Amino acid sequence: MAVLSDDEVDAALSGLNGWKRADGALRRSIDFPEFLAGIDAVRRVAEHAEREDHHPDIDIRWRTVTFALVTHSEGGITDRDVAMARDIDRIVG
Template sequence: MTSQDLLNDHCQELGPGHRLDDAAMAPYLALLEGWRFENGSIRKTFTFGNYYQTLAFVNALAWVVHREDHHPDLLVQYNRCSVAFNTHSAGGITRNDFVCAAKADAVYAQGAAR
């Protein structure tokens, strides 16, 4: 499994039986730089030069995750956006969260917000 595999994948409807424990999450977290498990979600903060760039990232990310039907919690500030994913229907973290985390990294890397 690679980060490219996650990027190419799409979210699936997942219930409680698909929740990942800490050991199952570790390989996914190792693939995605800067993501961490904290308070029941996987999280990362993206930084920008200004508010406009931050909002451009938020809008681009919203478009991508809406297509996946998997929506994060966002904390939007002047020059940064904290993104947190979890799968409410599963009561924890699933592969869907890592799929969308990879897509968030790709949005950032493409410079849609910079």
């Protein structure tokens, strides 16, 4: 699995909702209407990530959840990260 070039990441970002490249990863922060809604979203993403064996870094700050995707074993952003970002968009809406 190859690390995507900057141009490939930029092209992928154009099709992703609210994602950006920061600190070498794809990142998206989502504000939920209440704390438990964010926790439920994390649970649904975690279940999917477990099935896919590709796990985002997740940071929970009250009602704001931030997902970060990078393929650590490859040392950068790969197609698996882009696919998981699309999956997260679908799961959390």
